[in-house]
Amino acid sequence: MELKTLTYLVVGASFVLYIGIAIWSRASDTGDFYVAGKGVHPLANGMATAADWMSAASFISMAGLIAFLGYDGSVYLMGWTGGYVLLALLLAPYLRKFGKFTVPEFIGERYYSRAARIVAVICLIVISFTYVAGQMRGVGIVFSRFLEVPIGLGLIFGMGIVFVYAVLGGMKGITYTQIAQYCVLIFAYTVPAIFIALQLTGTPIPQFAFGSTIQGDSLYLLEKLDQVVTALGFAAYTDGTKGTLDMFCITAALMIGTAGLPHVIVRFFTVPKVRDARYSAGWALFFIGLLYLTAPAVGSMARLNLTQTIQTGSVGTETGNLAYEERPDWFRTWEGTGLLQFTDRNGDGRIQYYNDQNPEFTNQAESYGWKGNELTVDPDILVLANPEIAMLPDWVIALVAAGGIAAALSTAAGLLLVISAAISHDLLKGVLMPHISERKELLAGRISAAVAIVIAGFLGYYPPAFVAQVVAFAFGLAAASLFPPILLGIFYKRVNKEGAIAGMITGLVFTYGYIEYFKGLFLRWAGAPWAEDVAENWLFGISPEGIGAVGALLNLGIAIIVSKMTAPPPARIGELVDHIRHPR
């Protein structure tokens, strides 16, 4: 069977599965719609959380990023998993005990303030839309590459599927489809990794292959990789290039941001008991870990495979580089997407792939007759091209396409649901129309989910200039705005509404301002970014990706100082805090 037909079949079958589940698990009331009736088994919720959390970025981009960053890529590995420790120890059980539907609702009640709730809703909506735009883009890329349909059509397909199960099923529908999506994506991720590990090292388990010797060589994989890349002027794979403080701050910002992301937090509202919330976070990280422990192995093996495909012989010998005419098939297909580009700078018909930004290597390269790096590789293609590079059977390639779509759709659905809950439950029911009936609120939830899907699709088709800045922005904002007030709300009774609001606004403005200043987000028309995004300009050498950690600290500090200077919160708030601190 032809690859395209096979891909259509596999992806189509996964869609039929998701829709079937959605019809089976329709939501019948607001409890089902917002929190799946609080009846999800902790293990099942852990799996759903893992799919909710692992986005197109985790599935498609992360291993590629690590492949090109080496040790520096560790910030993503530690940052996106360590946040679950914070979530499990500091937030999840207490928010479950609180027992309501949304994150802004907690902030509104704990700080006895509609204003606080509205600030939280605004943070939530900005974070979630930024994030969802990236997901829809991922769906579009997978569709256009594997199913060879235009990106727009791919987006409409993806939106249609999410529409069916998010609007019909609400949280309940999403939970069970996410479980199915987790199975699809983890299978799709692991199978090629196992094959590649076997080919390279003879060990089937990628995590062990990562630390094994290369087949037919006495060198360890990582030693070999360091040798191969440094010979071409790149930094050694196991060495970092980022400053220690910057590494520290980026990791912290990603961790705190993860713990503050509303679509992740809300998943812990769906389990029956407080003790389930604790275990559920453990299961979530276990299922996430299966992918996150594989990703760095995949990254290192892919980098080695790629480099050795191009640099076929010793560096500097005449025939040491791959002749363009002999390039493999996957090279041709990915050239078609523009994500892989070759320019023959020295006109020798061969591909030179090396670090031409390294001044020490320049002379050497010139002596070989090289006139600059000739190959640009978008890190996003590594995972998707991996099965082709390793010459795996067609069904594996089809599976990876289905996995990428599953990862993007599951995250998009989770995000759309928190957006719709924030609008129908927090804005409409909480502020604008407190007397709305439950049936009408459910309808409002469905309508806002539908509208959010259309906006998300639009953002995916016309990605705003800042999609590349999503990481810095969404995580920085979640870390600096939402995490601190929730944490203080549980652990420090003295914090009052003045403190919480002042803290949130400070964290938000500082973090947003810093990222805008160096990267340019919404104020590009006014001349942003205002400074070059390089280490010399940064505050204490902290990059915009890591500034959320500082924003979170500022938020905490301001909240405590302002609270101390103003009147303590009313007595009933102390009782509320006691209530959430104790499971019974």
Next chain:
Amino acid sequence: MEQNTTKNKYWQENLKLVAGCLLVWLTVSFGFGIILLEPLNQVQFFGFELGFWFAQQGSILCFVGLIFYYAWRMNGLDKKHDVEED
């Protein structure tokens, strides 16, 4: 009043447990994976430099273990102080 003091004790013990777990969390990631990277990298651990291994594998394994340990200990504390859900 008496109920209040046992509840206080429950909360104090919880805080101690959280602090201990967070210390481990801090050590394996920020400590071993970032600050102590260079000295730990002098140690070879199978095919890895140890600091690099902590940054890309070890810390994640510790995180998973930590959460399950905390959940197990807390559920015990709930029982001990009789604040368990029915």
